[in-house]
Amino acid sequence: MRRLDGIVKPFILPGVFFQLIAFSPSLNSLLFSGVAGLATLLGGFLVTAAGSRYRGSVKYFMAVGAGFLLSLVFLEVVPETLSAVGKSFALWFLGGYLVIHLVEHSWAGHFHFGEEVHGEEVSRTSQAASLGLLVHSFLDGVSISAAYHFSSVVGVLMFVAIGLHKLPEGFTVASLNLAAGRSEKTALRWAGFLGLATLAGGGVSSFVYAYSPQLLSFSGGVALYVAASDLVPEVNRERGAKVPILVFAGVLLFYLTERLLHYLLEG
Numbered sequence: 586m587r588r589l590d591g592i593v594k595p596f597i598l599p600g601v602f603f604q605l606i607a608f609s610p611s612l613n614s615l616l617f618s619g620v621a622g623l624a625t626l627l628g629g630f631l632v633t634a635a636g637s638r639y640r641g642s643v644k645y646f647m648a649v650g651a652g653f654l655l656s657l658v659f660l661e662v663v664p665e666t667l668s669a670v671g672k673s674f675a676l677w678f679l680g681g682y683l684v685i686h687l688v689e690h691s692w693a694g695h696f697h698f699g700e701e702v703h704g705e706e707v708s709r710t711s712q713a714a715s716l717g718l719l720v721h722s723f724l725d726g727v728s729i730s731a732a733y734h735f736s737s738v739v740g741v742l743m744f745v746a747i748g749l750h751k752l753p754e755g756f757t758v759a760s761l762n763l764a765a766g767r768s769e770k771t772a773l774r775w776a777g778f779l780g781l782a783t784l785a786g787g788g789v790s791s792f793v794y795a796y797s798p799q800l801l802s803f804s805g806g807v808a809l810y811v812a813a814s815d816l817v818p819e820v821n822r823e824r825g826a827k828v829p830i831l832v833f834a835g836v837l838l839f840y841l842t843e844r845l846l847h848y849l850l851e852g
């Protein structure tokens with residue numbers, strides 16, 4: 586009997602977990618947005634409290650996150666929402682892409698993911714760039730909720746996809762504020778604001794909307810911008826092929842996670 590326990594027990598906890606994530610979309614949207622928000626705060630710590638020791642790890646998260654997010658957009662969000670909303674899909678999708686371009690780049694002037702090293706340029710524009718990232722973070726929460734209300738498989742995939750770039754996001758906002766001459770406390774506070782904005786995005790959209798494939802189409806456009814226009818350019822800035830190749834690891838990780846979720850949640 587004890588031997589049997591040893592075999593069964595490792596399956597009980599994941600079983601409870603998967604029952605929970607199949608349970609209430611609104612509650613889970615809130616929970617997942619909160620966890621993603623905490624990753625942003627952790628990214629802020631990497632720049633401030635943790636010193637330079639772990640800074641190098643951020644680029645790996647950006648590369649794997651980009652591959653995962655791109656796969657999610659093209660293999661799940663586009664085909665699923667296109668068949669759900671029809672022709673208007675394209676407008677929502679383009680809208681999501683352009684909103685992030687507006688708040689991150691048109692508005693702030695100088696902005697890129699990763700470590701900010703252009704102190705002169707950001708001293709005047711860092712506030713606008715931080716606010717742009719705040720809107721982006723809010724929409725990250727909205728995306729998790731929109732995906733979760735669509736289906737639990739797409740919801741968990743969106744949570745993982747967004748979770749992977751949340752650490753670089755907190756790192757980016759904290760490093761941006763430090764480069765602009767602000768204190769470590771202010772830099773960390775911005776990472777915290779971004780985390781809270783994600784939680785708020787997940788909360789607001791899950792209580793305002795229930796099922797909205799239009800909103801998920803919009804989220805797809807947001808995700809495409811984050812993956813292809815924010816993360817990939819930073820990944821390609823790295824010397825050598827080691828980091829760019831990790832984008833493919835993100836694609837593989839997506840495939841395995843997707844298979845596993847379909848198996849566990851849909852049988």
Ligand SMILES: [Zn+2]
Pocket residue numbers: 695696697701702703
């Ligand atoms: Zn810069």
Ligand SMILES: [Zn+2]
Pocket residue numbers: 721722725750751754811
């Ligand atoms: Zn984000």
